[in-house]
Amino acid sequence: MPNLTPEMFAKLAATPLFEGLAQHEIEQVLKQASQLRLEADSYFFYQGDRARRIYILLSGQIKVIQLTPEGQQVVMRMVNPIELFGCIAALSGGEYPASAQATKDSLALSLHQDDIHRLMGIYPRMAINAFQIMVKRTHELQDRYRELATETVERRLAHTLLRLMEQSGVRKGKVILLDMPLSRQDLAEMIGSTLYTVSRVLSGWEARGFVEAGREKIRLVEPATLRLIAEAREFSADLAHAPI
Protein backbone atom coordinates (compact mmCIF):
# COMPACT_ATOMS: atom_id res chain seq x y z
CA MET A 1 0.00 0.00 0.00
CA PRO A 2 1.52 3.28 -1.06
CA ASN A 3 1.76 6.06 1.44
CA LEU A 4 -0.84 8.51 0.19
CA THR A 5 -1.63 11.89 1.65
CA PRO A 6 -5.29 12.36 2.54
CA GLU A 7 -5.64 14.88 -0.30
CA MET A 8 -4.20 12.35 -2.75
CA PHE A 9 -6.61 9.78 -1.48
CA ALA A 10 -9.55 12.15 -1.83
CA LYS A 11 -8.53 12.91 -5.39
CA LEU A 12 -8.23 9.24 -6.19
CA ALA A 13 -11.61 8.50 -4.69
CA ALA A 14 -13.04 11.03 -7.13
CA THR A 15 -11.56 9.17 -10.11
CA PRO A 16 -14.14 7.85 -12.56
CA LEU A 17 -12.52 4.45 -12.04
CA PHE A 18 -13.57 4.38 -8.37
CA GLU A 19 -16.94 6.02 -8.75
CA GLY A 20 -19.58 4.23 -6.78
CA LEU A 21 -17.10 2.33 -4.62
CA ALA A 22 -17.08 2.68 -0.86
CA GLN A 23 -14.13 4.21 0.94
CA HIS A 24 -13.00 0.89 2.36
CA GLU A 25 -13.30 -0.80 -1.01
CA ILE A 26 -11.03 1.77 -2.57
CA GLU A 27 -8.59 1.16 0.25
CA GLN A 28 -8.67 -2.55 -0.48
CA VAL A 29 -7.85 -1.86 -4.12
CA LEU A 30 -5.06 0.57 -3.35
CA LYS A 31 -3.42 -1.95 -1.04
CA GLN A 32 -2.39 -3.78 -4.19
CA ALA A 33 -0.98 -0.72 -5.88
CA SER A 34 2.62 0.34 -6.07
CA GLN A 35 3.83 3.85 -6.41
CA LEU A 36 6.29 5.15 -8.97
CA ARG A 37 7.83 8.59 -9.10
CA LEU A 38 9.64 9.70 -12.24
CA GLU A 39 11.24 12.94 -13.23
CA ALA A 40 10.46 14.78 -16.43
CA ASP A 41 11.56 13.10 -19.68
CA SER A 42 11.93 9.63 -18.24
CA TYR A 43 9.72 6.73 -19.25
CA PHE A 44 7.14 4.70 -17.35
CA PHE A 45 7.37 2.03 -20.01
CA TYR A 46 8.56 1.62 -23.56
CA GLN A 47 6.74 0.49 -26.66
CA GLY A 48 7.37 -3.24 -26.95
CA ASP A 49 7.75 -3.85 -23.20
CA ARG A 50 5.75 -6.72 -21.80
CA ALA A 51 2.48 -5.10 -20.62
CA ARG A 52 1.91 -6.14 -17.03
CA ARG A 53 0.79 -3.01 -15.18
CA ILE A 54 -1.95 -0.44 -15.50
CA TYR A 55 -1.14 3.04 -14.24
CA ILE A 56 -3.11 5.83 -12.65
CA LEU A 57 -1.41 9.21 -12.86
CA LEU A 58 -1.50 11.06 -9.54
CA SER A 59 0.44 14.18 -10.44
CA GLY A 60 2.50 15.51 -13.30
CA GLN A 61 1.79 14.72 -16.93
CA ILE A 62 2.46 11.85 -19.32
CA LYS A 63 2.79 11.76 -23.08
CA VAL A 64 1.85 8.52 -24.83
CA ILE A 65 3.98 8.14 -27.93
CA GLN A 66 3.94 5.61 -30.72
CA LEU A 67 6.98 5.12 -32.89
CA THR A 68 6.52 4.13 -36.53
CA PRO A 69 8.79 1.53 -38.12
CA GLU A 70 10.44 4.44 -39.94
CA GLY A 71 11.18 6.15 -36.64
CA GLN A 72 8.60 8.92 -36.81
CA GLN A 73 6.83 9.68 -33.58
CA VAL A 74 3.09 10.09 -33.16
CA VAL A 75 1.70 11.47 -29.90
CA MET A 76 -1.37 9.39 -29.14
CA ARG A 77 -2.50 11.40 -26.14
CA MET A 78 -1.54 13.49 -23.14
CA VAL A 79 -2.40 11.94 -19.79
CA ASN A 80 -3.40 14.22 -16.93
CA PRO A 81 -3.78 13.44 -13.22
CA ILE A 82 -6.25 10.75 -12.15
CA GLU A 83 -6.36 9.37 -15.68
CA LEU A 84 -5.44 5.79 -16.55
CA PHE A 85 -2.67 4.82 -18.90
CA GLY A 86 -1.13 1.56 -19.97
CA CYS A 87 -4.59 -0.02 -20.12
CA ILE A 88 -3.35 -2.44 -22.73
CA ALA A 89 -2.04 -4.44 -19.77
CA ALA A 90 -5.67 -5.43 -19.17
CA LEU A 91 -5.20 -7.81 -22.09
CA SER A 92 -2.90 -10.55 -20.94
CA GLY A 93 0.12 -11.57 -22.91
CA GLY A 94 0.66 -8.45 -24.97
CA GLU A 95 3.15 -5.64 -25.28
CA TYR A 96 2.67 -1.95 -24.76
CA PRO A 97 1.89 -0.53 -28.22
CA ALA A 98 3.33 2.84 -27.22
CA SER A 99 5.75 4.44 -24.78
CA ALA A 100 4.72 6.57 -21.81
CA GLN A 101 7.04 9.50 -21.18
CA ALA A 102 6.74 12.00 -18.33
CA THR A 103 6.60 15.57 -19.59
CA LYS A 104 6.86 16.86 -16.01
CA ASP A 105 7.98 15.25 -12.77
CA SER A 106 5.25 12.71 -12.22
CA LEU A 107 3.82 10.33 -9.69
CA ALA A 108 1.71 7.33 -10.59
CA LEU A 109 0.16 4.29 -8.99
CA SER A 110 0.20 1.01 -10.80
CA LEU A 111 -1.68 -2.24 -10.50
CA HIS A 112 -0.58 -5.60 -11.82
CA GLN A 113 -2.88 -7.07 -14.44
CA ASP A 114 -3.64 -10.09 -12.25
CA ASP A 115 -4.72 -7.84 -9.39
CA ILE A 116 -6.82 -5.70 -11.71
CA HIS A 117 -8.55 -8.76 -13.02
CA ARG A 118 -9.15 -10.17 -9.54
CA LEU A 119 -10.30 -6.87 -8.06
CA MET A 120 -12.72 -6.26 -10.90
CA GLY A 121 -14.23 -9.64 -10.21
CA ILE A 122 -14.76 -8.62 -6.58
CA TYR A 123 -15.87 -5.05 -7.30
CA PRO A 124 -17.89 -5.17 -10.52
CA ARG A 125 -18.47 -1.46 -10.36
CA MET A 126 -14.79 -0.93 -11.03
CA ALA A 127 -14.99 -3.09 -14.15
CA ILE A 128 -18.02 -1.15 -15.35
CA ASN A 129 -16.22 2.12 -14.71
CA ALA A 130 -13.18 0.91 -16.61
CA PHE A 131 -15.41 -0.14 -19.50
CA GLN A 132 -17.01 3.28 -19.57
CA ILE A 133 -13.65 5.02 -19.43
CA MET A 134 -12.52 3.07 -22.48
CA VAL A 135 -15.76 3.76 -24.34
CA LYS A 136 -15.20 7.45 -23.78
CA ARG A 137 -11.62 7.21 -24.90
CA THR A 138 -12.56 5.37 -28.09
CA HIS A 139 -15.08 8.08 -28.75
CA GLU A 140 -12.48 10.83 -28.34
CA LEU A 141 -10.03 8.97 -30.54
CA GLN A 142 -12.69 8.59 -33.23
CA ASP A 143 -13.18 12.34 -33.19
CA ARG A 144 -9.48 12.89 -33.67
CA TYR A 145 -9.42 10.30 -36.42
CA ARG A 146 -12.19 12.13 -38.22
CA GLU A 147 -10.35 15.43 -37.83
CA LEU A 148 -7.16 13.96 -39.22
CA ALA A 149 -9.05 12.46 -42.13
CA THR A 150 -10.97 15.56 -43.13
CA GLU A 151 -9.47 18.76 -41.75
CA THR A 152 -6.53 20.99 -42.63
CA VAL A 153 -3.46 21.29 -40.45
CA GLU A 154 -4.62 24.67 -39.23
CA ARG A 155 -7.97 23.40 -38.01
CA ARG A 156 -6.40 20.35 -36.41
CA LEU A 157 -3.93 22.55 -34.58
CA ALA A 158 -6.73 24.80 -33.33
CA HIS A 159 -8.69 21.79 -32.11
CA THR A 160 -5.64 20.41 -30.36
CA LEU A 161 -4.76 23.64 -28.57
CA LEU A 162 -8.35 23.99 -27.41
CA ARG A 163 -8.33 20.45 -26.09
CA LEU A 164 -5.06 21.04 -24.25
CA MET A 165 -6.55 24.23 -22.85
CA GLU A 166 -9.49 22.32 -21.41
CA GLN A 167 -7.29 19.62 -19.97
CA SER A 168 -4.56 21.70 -18.46
CA GLY A 169 -4.94 25.35 -19.31
CA VAL A 170 -4.08 27.91 -16.65
CA ARG A 171 -5.75 31.30 -16.68
CA LYS A 172 -3.16 34.12 -16.52
CA GLY A 173 -5.04 37.37 -16.50
CA LYS A 174 -6.90 37.50 -19.81
CA VAL A 175 -4.84 34.88 -21.59
CA ILE A 176 -4.67 31.15 -21.01
CA LEU A 177 -1.31 29.51 -20.62
CA LEU A 178 -0.83 25.91 -21.69
CA ASP A 179 1.00 24.68 -18.65
CA MET A 180 3.37 22.19 -20.20
CA PRO A 181 6.53 22.13 -22.26
CA LEU A 182 5.26 22.03 -25.82
CA SER A 183 7.60 22.36 -28.77
CA ARG A 184 6.57 22.82 -32.40
CA GLN A 185 7.76 19.28 -32.91
CA ASP A 186 5.46 17.99 -30.16
CA LEU A 187 2.48 19.76 -31.66
CA ALA A 188 3.34 18.42 -35.09
CA GLU A 189 3.46 14.88 -33.72
CA MET A 190 0.04 15.37 -32.14
CA ILE A 191 -1.67 16.44 -35.34
CA GLY A 192 0.26 14.45 -37.91
CA SER A 193 2.17 17.32 -39.46
CA THR A 194 5.67 18.81 -39.43
CA LEU A 195 7.30 21.30 -37.12
CA TYR A 196 7.71 23.69 -40.07
CA THR A 197 4.04 23.83 -40.89
CA VAL A 198 3.10 24.19 -37.23
CA SER A 199 5.58 27.05 -36.88
CA ARG A 200 4.10 28.82 -39.89
CA VAL A 201 0.53 28.48 -38.64
CA LEU A 202 1.46 29.74 -35.18
CA SER A 203 3.35 32.66 -36.68
CA GLY A 204 0.30 33.54 -38.72
CA TRP A 205 -1.93 33.44 -35.66
CA GLU A 206 0.56 35.39 -33.60
CA ALA A 207 0.69 38.14 -36.23
CA ARG A 208 -3.07 38.45 -35.85
CA GLY A 209 -2.88 38.35 -32.06
CA PHE A 210 -4.78 35.10 -31.51
CA VAL A 211 -1.92 33.47 -29.61
CA GLU A 212 1.48 34.19 -28.13
CA ALA A 213 3.91 31.46 -29.02
CA GLY A 214 7.21 31.29 -27.21
CA ARG A 215 9.91 28.71 -26.88
CA GLU A 216 8.09 25.55 -25.76
CA LYS A 217 5.14 27.47 -24.47
CA ILE A 218 1.88 28.72 -25.91
CA ARG A 219 -0.50 31.32 -24.58
CA LEU A 220 -3.99 31.49 -26.01
CA VAL A 221 -5.05 35.13 -26.25
CA GLU A 222 -8.31 34.64 -28.13
CA PRO A 223 -9.60 31.12 -27.54
CA ALA A 224 -12.91 32.14 -29.09
CA THR A 225 -11.19 32.92 -32.39
CA LEU A 226 -9.39 29.58 -32.27
CA ARG A 227 -12.76 27.94 -31.80
CA LEU A 228 -13.98 29.67 -34.96
CA ILE A 229 -10.92 28.49 -36.86
CA ALA A 230 -11.40 24.94 -35.55
CA GLU A 231 -14.97 25.00 -36.82
CA ALA A 232 -13.83 26.54 -40.11
CA ARG A 233 -16.03 29.56 -39.56
CA GLU A 234 -13.17 32.04 -39.59
CA PHE A 235 -10.40 33.14 -41.94
CA SER A 236 -7.21 31.18 -41.85
CA ALA A 237 -3.66 32.22 -41.06
CA ASP A 238 -3.15 32.09 -44.83
CA LEU A 239 0.34 30.67 -44.81
CA ALA A 240 1.23 31.59 -48.33
CA HIS A 241 0.56 35.29 -48.62
CA ALA A 242 -0.22 36.68 -45.21
CA PRO A 243 -0.72 40.45 -45.68
CA ILE A 244 0.82 41.01 -42.25
Add this chain to the structure above:
Amino acid sequence: MPNLTPEMFAKLAATPLFEGLAQHEIEQVLKQASQLRLEADSYFFYQGDRARRIYILLSGQIKVIQLTPEGQQVVMRMVNPIELFGCIAALSGGEYPASAQATKDSLALSLHQDDIHRLMGIYPRMAINAFQIMVKRTHELQDRYRELATETVERRLAHTLLRLMEQSGVRKGKVILLDMPLSRQDLAEMIGSTLYTVSRVLSGWEARGFVEAGREKIRLVEPATLRLIAEAREFSADLAHAPI
Protein backbone atom coordinates in the same frame (compact mmCIF):
# COMPACT_ATOMS: atom_id res chain seq x y z
CA MET B 1 -35.93 -13.43 -25.12
CA PRO B 2 -35.26 -13.60 -28.81
CA ASN B 3 -35.83 -16.87 -30.56
CA LEU B 4 -32.30 -18.02 -31.31
CA THR B 5 -31.32 -21.12 -33.20
CA PRO B 6 -28.93 -23.40 -31.30
CA GLU B 7 -26.18 -22.50 -33.76
CA MET B 8 -26.77 -18.82 -33.13
CA PHE B 9 -26.64 -19.44 -29.43
CA ALA B 10 -23.40 -21.38 -29.73
CA LYS B 11 -21.86 -18.57 -31.74
CA LEU B 12 -22.97 -16.03 -29.17
CA ALA B 13 -21.58 -18.08 -26.32
CA ALA B 14 -18.22 -17.91 -28.09
CA THR B 15 -18.32 -14.11 -28.15
CA PRO B 16 -15.51 -12.45 -26.20
CA LEU B 17 -18.23 -10.59 -24.30
CA PHE B 18 -19.56 -13.83 -22.82
CA GLU B 19 -16.25 -15.56 -22.30
CA GLY B 20 -16.08 -17.21 -18.92
CA LEU B 21 -19.82 -17.07 -18.33
CA ALA B 22 -21.83 -20.21 -17.75
CA GLN B 23 -24.48 -21.32 -20.23
CA HIS B 24 -27.35 -20.41 -17.89
CA GLU B 25 -25.81 -17.01 -17.18
CA ILE B 26 -25.67 -16.22 -20.86
CA GLU B 27 -29.29 -17.26 -21.11
CA GLN B 28 -30.18 -14.89 -18.30
CA VAL B 29 -28.47 -12.05 -20.14
CA LEU B 30 -30.08 -12.85 -23.47
CA LYS B 31 -33.51 -12.83 -21.88
CA GLN B 32 -33.17 -9.06 -21.76
CA ALA B 33 -32.13 -8.73 -25.37
CA SER B 34 -34.30 -7.79 -28.28
CA GLN B 35 -33.70 -8.81 -31.84
CA LEU B 36 -33.60 -6.53 -34.85
CA ARG B 37 -33.42 -7.55 -38.47
CA LEU B 38 -32.57 -4.97 -41.10
CA GLU B 39 -32.01 -5.21 -44.79
CA ALA B 40 -28.94 -3.87 -46.54
CA ASP B 41 -28.52 -0.09 -46.61
CA SER B 42 -30.89 0.63 -43.73
CA TYR B 43 -29.73 2.06 -40.43
CA PHE B 44 -29.66 0.62 -36.91
CA PHE B 45 -29.30 4.12 -35.56
CA TYR B 46 -28.31 7.55 -36.75
CA GLN B 47 -25.62 9.89 -35.52
CA GLY B 48 -27.26 12.19 -33.00
CA ASP B 49 -29.91 9.68 -31.87
CA ARG B 50 -30.27 9.26 -28.14
CA ALA B 51 -27.93 6.35 -27.30
CA ARG B 52 -29.93 3.81 -25.32
CA ARG B 53 -29.00 0.41 -26.71
CA ILE B 54 -25.87 -1.60 -27.26
CA TYR B 55 -25.91 -4.02 -30.18
CA ILE B 56 -24.34 -7.37 -30.91
CA LEU B 57 -24.23 -8.26 -34.58
CA LEU B 58 -25.38 -11.82 -35.24
CA SER B 59 -25.15 -11.94 -39.00
CA GLY B 60 -24.57 -9.60 -41.89
CA GLN B 61 -22.27 -6.60 -41.70
CA ILE B 62 -22.47 -3.05 -40.37
CA LYS B 63 -20.61 0.08 -41.36
CA VAL B 64 -20.11 2.73 -38.67
CA ILE B 65 -20.07 6.14 -40.29
CA GLN B 66 -19.38 9.56 -38.91
CA LEU B 67 -20.58 12.63 -40.76
CA THR B 68 -18.55 15.83 -40.54
CA PRO B 69 -20.28 19.19 -40.14
CA GLU B 70 -19.40 19.79 -43.79
CA GLY B 71 -21.17 16.61 -44.81
CA GLN B 72 -18.17 14.45 -45.58
CA GLN B 73 -18.40 10.87 -44.42
CA VAL B 74 -15.73 8.97 -42.53
CA VAL B 75 -16.06 5.22 -42.07
CA MET B 76 -14.96 4.52 -38.52
CA ARG B 77 -15.10 0.75 -38.78
CA MET B 78 -16.75 -2.30 -40.28
CA VAL B 79 -18.58 -4.50 -37.78
CA ASN B 80 -18.63 -8.24 -38.36
CA PRO B 81 -20.73 -10.93 -36.67
CA ILE B 82 -20.50 -11.33 -32.89
CA GLU B 83 -18.92 -7.90 -32.54
CA LEU B 84 -20.41 -5.12 -30.45
CA PHE B 85 -21.49 -1.77 -31.80
CA GLY B 86 -23.20 1.24 -30.33
CA CYS B 87 -21.13 0.87 -27.16
CA ILE B 88 -21.46 4.58 -26.55
CA ALA B 89 -24.83 3.70 -25.04
CA ALA B 90 -22.85 2.40 -22.06
CA LEU B 91 -22.42 6.06 -21.12
CA SER B 92 -25.77 7.33 -20.00
CA GLY B 93 -27.24 10.50 -21.37
CA GLY B 94 -25.34 10.77 -24.62
CA GLU B 95 -26.00 10.54 -28.32
CA TYR B 96 -24.57 8.14 -30.84
CA PRO B 97 -21.52 9.87 -32.32
CA ALA B 98 -21.92 7.94 -35.58
CA SER B 99 -24.50 6.11 -37.65
CA ALA B 100 -24.66 2.34 -38.07
CA GLN B 101 -25.65 1.24 -41.55
CA ALA B 102 -26.13 -2.34 -42.69
CA THR B 103 -24.00 -3.17 -45.73
CA LYS B 104 -25.75 -6.53 -46.06
CA ASP B 105 -29.01 -7.90 -44.67
CA SER B 106 -28.24 -8.07 -40.99
CA LEU B 107 -29.49 -9.41 -37.71
CA ALA B 108 -28.52 -7.99 -34.35
CA LEU B 109 -29.38 -8.33 -30.69
CA SER B 110 -29.59 -5.26 -28.54
CA LEU B 111 -29.56 -4.58 -24.83
CA HIS B 112 -30.84 -1.47 -23.11
CA GLN B 113 -28.20 0.49 -21.25
CA ASP B 114 -29.98 -0.03 -17.93
CA ASP B 115 -29.97 -3.79 -18.42
CA ILE B 116 -26.32 -3.76 -19.46
CA HIS B 117 -25.42 -1.86 -16.35
CA ARG B 118 -27.46 -4.13 -14.10
CA LEU B 119 -26.23 -7.34 -15.72
CA MET B 120 -22.61 -6.28 -15.48
CA GLY B 121 -23.14 -5.70 -11.78
CA ILE B 122 -24.40 -9.27 -11.46
CA TYR B 123 -21.88 -10.86 -13.81
CA PRO B 124 -18.59 -8.98 -13.31
CA ARG B 125 -16.93 -11.17 -15.88
CA MET B 126 -19.08 -9.55 -18.54
CA ALA B 127 -17.94 -6.09 -17.45
CA ILE B 128 -14.31 -7.20 -17.54
CA ASN B 129 -14.82 -8.67 -21.00
CA ALA B 130 -16.43 -5.46 -22.21
CA PHE B 131 -13.53 -3.48 -20.78
CA GLN B 132 -11.06 -5.69 -22.60
CA ILE B 133 -12.99 -5.43 -25.84
CA MET B 134 -12.81 -1.65 -25.65
CA VAL B 135 -9.11 -1.71 -24.79
CA LYS B 136 -8.49 -3.77 -27.89
CA ARG B 137 -10.60 -1.46 -30.00
CA THR B 138 -8.76 1.62 -28.74
CA HIS B 139 -5.53 -0.10 -29.62
CA GLU B 140 -6.69 -0.83 -33.17
CA LEU B 141 -7.93 2.70 -33.60
CA GLN B 142 -4.58 4.04 -32.42
CA ASP B 143 -2.88 2.00 -35.10
CA ARG B 144 -5.14 3.45 -37.75
CA TYR B 145 -4.57 6.91 -36.37
CA ARG B 146 -0.84 6.43 -36.66
CA GLU B 147 -1.22 5.18 -40.23
CA LEU B 148 -3.33 8.16 -41.19
CA ALA B 149 -0.82 10.52 -39.60
CA THR B 150 2.29 9.08 -41.20
CA GLU B 151 1.56 6.96 -44.27
CA THR B 152 0.70 7.63 -47.91
CA VAL B 153 -2.70 6.86 -49.38
CA GLU B 154 -1.29 3.81 -51.09
CA ARG B 155 0.04 2.26 -47.90
CA ARG B 156 -3.14 3.06 -46.01
CA LEU B 157 -5.19 1.42 -48.72
CA ALA B 158 -3.00 -1.68 -48.62
CA HIS B 159 -3.35 -1.88 -44.84
CA THR B 160 -7.09 -1.47 -45.08
CA LEU B 161 -7.57 -4.16 -47.71
CA LEU B 162 -5.44 -6.56 -45.68
CA ARG B 163 -7.49 -5.86 -42.58
CA LEU B 164 -10.72 -6.41 -44.48
CA MET B 165 -9.26 -9.62 -45.82
CA GLU B 166 -8.59 -10.89 -42.30
CA GLN B 167 -12.03 -9.90 -41.10
CA SER B 168 -14.13 -11.15 -43.95
CA GLY B 169 -12.03 -12.42 -46.81
CA VAL B 170 -13.23 -15.47 -48.69
CA ARG B 171 -10.72 -17.72 -50.41
CA LYS B 172 -11.68 -18.31 -54.06
CA GLY B 173 -9.08 -20.60 -55.55
CA LYS B 174 -5.81 -18.70 -55.38
CA VAL B 175 -7.32 -15.26 -54.89
CA ILE B 176 -9.14 -13.83 -51.91
CA LEU B 177 -12.46 -12.12 -52.44
CA LEU B 178 -13.54 -9.33 -50.11
CA ASP B 179 -17.05 -10.47 -49.47
CA MET B 180 -18.83 -7.16 -49.21
CA PRO B 181 -20.04 -4.37 -51.46
CA LEU B 182 -17.14 -1.94 -51.49
CA SER B 183 -17.09 1.07 -53.77
CA ARG B 184 -14.12 3.36 -54.39
CA GLN B 185 -16.00 5.94 -52.38
CA ASP B 186 -16.32 3.56 -49.42
CA LEU B 187 -12.62 2.79 -49.46
CA ALA B 188 -11.80 6.48 -49.71
CA GLU B 189 -13.94 7.18 -46.66
CA MET B 190 -12.13 4.48 -44.73
CA ILE B 191 -8.66 5.85 -45.37
CA GLY B 192 -9.37 9.57 -45.49
CA SER B 193 -8.87 10.05 -49.21
CA THR B 194 -10.91 10.56 -52.35
CA LEU B 195 -12.53 8.10 -54.70
CA TYR B 196 -10.31 9.38 -57.51
CA THR B 197 -7.07 8.65 -55.74
CA VAL B 198 -8.32 5.23 -54.64
CA SER B 199 -9.31 4.45 -58.21
CA ARG B 200 -5.86 5.42 -59.48
CA VAL B 201 -4.07 3.31 -56.89
CA LEU B 202 -6.25 0.28 -57.61
CA SER B 203 -5.73 0.73 -61.36
CA GLY B 204 -2.00 0.82 -60.78
CA TRP B 205 -2.12 -2.36 -58.72
CA GLU B 206 -4.40 -4.06 -61.19
CA ALA B 207 -2.00 -3.27 -64.05
CA ARG B 208 0.68 -5.07 -62.03
CA GLY B 209 -1.63 -7.97 -61.22
CA PHE B 210 -1.73 -7.51 -57.44
CA VAL B 211 -5.51 -7.17 -57.33
CA GLU B 212 -8.60 -7.47 -59.48
CA ALA B 213 -10.92 -4.57 -58.91
CA GLY B 214 -14.44 -4.73 -60.20
CA ARG B 215 -17.61 -2.80 -59.59
CA GLU B 216 -18.01 -2.76 -55.81
CA LYS B 217 -15.82 -5.78 -55.38
CA ILE B 218 -12.14 -6.39 -54.87
CA ARG B 219 -10.16 -9.58 -55.25
CA LEU B 220 -6.70 -9.80 -53.74
CA VAL B 221 -4.46 -11.76 -56.09
CA GLU B 222 -1.17 -11.21 -54.30
CA PRO B 223 -1.83 -10.42 -50.65
CA ALA B 224 1.86 -10.88 -49.93
CA THR B 225 2.73 -8.03 -52.30
CA LEU B 226 0.11 -5.84 -50.64
CA ARG B 227 1.75 -6.61 -47.33
CA LEU B 228 5.06 -5.40 -48.74
CA ILE B 229 3.43 -2.22 -50.00
CA ALA B 230 1.77 -1.66 -46.61
CA GLU B 231 5.14 -1.97 -44.93
CA ALA B 232 6.72 0.27 -47.56
CA ARG B 233 9.15 -2.44 -48.58
CA GLU B 234 7.93 -2.60 -52.16
CA PHE B 235 7.61 -0.29 -55.14
CA SER B 236 4.48 1.76 -55.36
CA ALA B 237 1.79 1.88 -58.01
CA ASP B 238 3.46 5.13 -59.09
CA LEU B 239 0.34 7.05 -59.95
CA ALA B 240 2.00 9.72 -62.00
CA HIS B 241 4.00 7.86 -64.62
CA ALA B 242 3.18 4.18 -64.43
CA PRO B 243 5.31 2.49 -67.13
CA ILE B 244 2.47 0.03 -67.69
Add this chain to the structure above:
DNA sequence: CGGGAGTTTGAGCTATCTCAACGGGGGTGG
Protein backbone atom coordinates in the same frame (compact mmCIF):
# COMPACT_ATOMS: atom_id res chain seq x y z
C1' DC C 1 30.46 34.26 -24.40
C1' DG C 2 30.04 30.30 -26.96
C1' DG C 3 26.94 26.31 -27.87
C1' DG C 4 23.05 24.00 -28.76
C1' DA C 5 18.24 23.26 -28.84
C1' DG C 6 14.32 25.22 -30.52
C1' DT C 7 12.38 28.24 -34.03
C1' DT C 8 11.67 30.89 -38.25
C1' DT C 9 11.59 31.55 -43.00
C1' DG C 10 12.38 30.90 -47.94
C1' DA C 11 12.21 28.13 -52.12
C1' DG C 12 11.05 24.31 -54.51
C1' DC C 13 8.67 20.00 -54.89
C1' DT C 14 5.12 16.49 -54.84
C1' DA C 15 1.39 13.72 -53.28
C1' DT C 16 -3.03 14.34 -53.39
C1' DC C 17 -7.20 16.87 -54.22
C1' DT C 18 -10.49 19.04 -57.42
C1' DC C 19 -13.05 19.50 -61.35
C1' DA C 20 -14.52 17.92 -65.67
C1' DA C 21 -15.48 14.66 -69.05
C1' DC C 22 -16.16 10.23 -70.55
C1' DG C 23 -16.96 5.06 -70.19
C1' DG C 24 -19.36 0.84 -69.04
C1' DG C 25 -22.28 -2.61 -67.11
C1' DG C 26 -26.33 -4.30 -65.14
C1' DG C 27 -30.92 -3.74 -63.48
C1' DT C 28 -35.44 -2.49 -64.70
C1' DG C 29 -39.41 -0.96 -66.74
C1' DG C 30 -41.75 -0.64 -70.88
Add this chain to the structure above:
DNA sequence: CCACCCCCGTTGAGATAGCTCAAACTCCCG
Protein backbone atom coordinates in the same frame (compact mmCIF):
# COMPACT_ATOMS: atom_id res chain seq x y z
C1' DC D 1 -36.38 -9.06 -73.97
C1' DC D 2 -34.14 -5.13 -74.91
C1' DA D 3 -32.92 -0.44 -74.48
C1' DC D 4 -32.16 3.06 -71.54
C1' DC D 5 -30.45 5.07 -67.56
C1' DC D 6 -28.05 5.52 -63.62
C1' DC D 7 -24.61 4.59 -60.72
C1' DC D 8 -20.03 3.44 -60.41
C1' DG D 9 -15.62 3.81 -62.26
C1' DT D 10 -11.68 5.82 -65.07
C1' DT D 11 -8.71 9.24 -66.68
C1' DG D 12 -6.76 13.74 -67.68
C1' DA D 13 -5.32 18.34 -66.43
C1' DG D 14 -4.57 21.74 -63.28
C1' DA D 15 -4.41 23.54 -58.58
C1' DT D 16 -2.64 23.42 -53.89
C1' DA D 17 -1.78 22.26 -49.10
C1' DG D 18 1.74 20.84 -46.93
C1' DC D 19 6.30 18.50 -47.04
C1' DT D 20 11.41 18.76 -47.55
C1' DC D 21 15.65 20.78 -47.34
C1' DA D 22 18.66 24.48 -46.33
C1' DA D 23 20.02 28.35 -43.86
C1' DA D 24 19.81 31.74 -40.57
C1' DC D 25 18.19 33.39 -36.15
C1' DT D 26 17.25 33.57 -30.98
C1' DC D 27 17.07 32.47 -26.79
C1' DC D 28 18.64 30.14 -22.64
C1' DC D 29 22.24 28.12 -19.99
C1' DG D 30 26.31 26.98 -18.38
